[in-house]
Amino acid sequence: MPDQGLARELFGGDVLVASSPIDGRADDLLPDERAACARFAERRVREFATGRRCARQLLGQMGWTVFPLGRDAQRVPLWPPGVVGSISHTKDLCLVAVASTRDVAGLGVDVEGAEPLAPKLWSRICTPRERRWLEAQPQAERGRWAKLLFSVKECSYKAWFPLTRQRWGFQEIEIEFDPSRREFRVSMAGLEEHLGHPATGVYRRGRRWVMAGLSLPARDTP
Numbered sequence: 506m507p508d509q510g511l512a513r514e515l516f517g518g519d520v521l522v523a524s525s526p527i528d529g530r531a532d533d534l535l536p537d538e539r540a541a542c543a544r545f546a547e548r549r550v551r552e553f554a555t556g557r558r559c560a561r562q563l564l565g566q567m568g569w570t571v572f573p574l575g576r577d578a579q580r581v582p583l584w585p586p587g588v589v590g591s592i593s594h595t596k597d598l599c600l601v602a603v604a605s606t607r608d609v610a611g612l613g614v615d616v617e618g619a620e621p622l623a624p625k626l627w628s629r630i631c632t633p634r635e636r637r638w639l640e641a642q643p644q645a646e647r648g649r650w651a652k653l654l655f656s657v658k659e660c661s662y663k664a665w666f667p668l669t670r671q672r673w674g675f676q677e678i679e680i681e682f683d684p685s686r687r688e689f690r691v692s693m694a695g696l697e698e699h700l701g702h703p704a705t706g707v708y709r710r711g712r713r714w715v716m717a718g719l720s721l722p723a724r725d726t727p
């Protein structure tokens with residue numbers, strides 16, 4: 506798939522990334538994982554199994570050959586000791602990223618279809634400041650930027666939530682894009698205080714998908 510390679514551009518060398526079309530099957534899962542998705546609809550089993558298969562491939566590269574990747578009551582994946590990771594799927598693509606906790610304390614990845622976000626959703630996703638930025642973009646581009654804002658916020662939430670267990674809404678995360686570097690800065694309560702500076706992530710806009718990645722360095726977190 507043409508945009509799939511973009512996933513490898515999201516992180517530096519301390520993060521391993523895998524991507525796959527959504528083609529997983531229940532047979533790909535380890536027994537404990539299969540039990541976790543016993544009540545899922547068929548499509549959800551496919552995405553869950555694809556994510557677990559990609560995760561297994563990456564965990565194997567880190568020396569974990571057989572590790573059932575469970576999840577807690579808040580859906581956070583239960584990575585092996587010393588590993589941090591993140592999973593995302595859209596209807597036709599799955600992305601998984603993992604790293605050692607020696608290097609990375611929080612990791613978030615997100616992929617969404619590249620089609621524009623419907624204007625009626627913009628005010629829910631965007632803060633007033635983001636909304637002003639969006640209005641300054643060429644009209645034909647606004648829906649795709651809004652979709653990317655959504656993706657970046659989901660990715661940031663996934664990186665930060667497992668560390669804090671605190672829920673945020675879309676209005677409590679503020680994003681500033683730097684299109685010249687294809688990066689974003691994220692402001693969330695508590696994050697800047699921990700890092701001592703705003704966190705910076707990477708986004709990519711492809712023909713079929715938009716993607717975002719945020720890695721919070723281990724040395725900068727408590």
Ligand SMILES: CC(C)(COP(=O)(O)OP(=O)(O)OC[C@H]1O[C@@H](n2cnc3c(N)ncnc32)[C@H](O)[C@@H]1OP(=O)(O)O)[C@@H](O)C(=O)NCCC(=O)NCCS
Nearest residue numbers: 553556580581592593594658659662663666673674675678
């Ligand atoms: C966590 C969340 C962001 C995931 O988004 P999603 O639309 O379900 O879609 P994705 O496919 O990209 O991600 C799903 C994966 O995220 C991971 N995930 C789920 N909840 C998570 C959490 N609280 N923290 C970290 N990762 C989480 C899981 O691995 C899940 O895949 P799996 O169930 O197959 O293992 C979203 O479901 C959610 O709970 N949001 C909370 C409220 C919110 O949206 N706040 C505003 C964000 S700014």
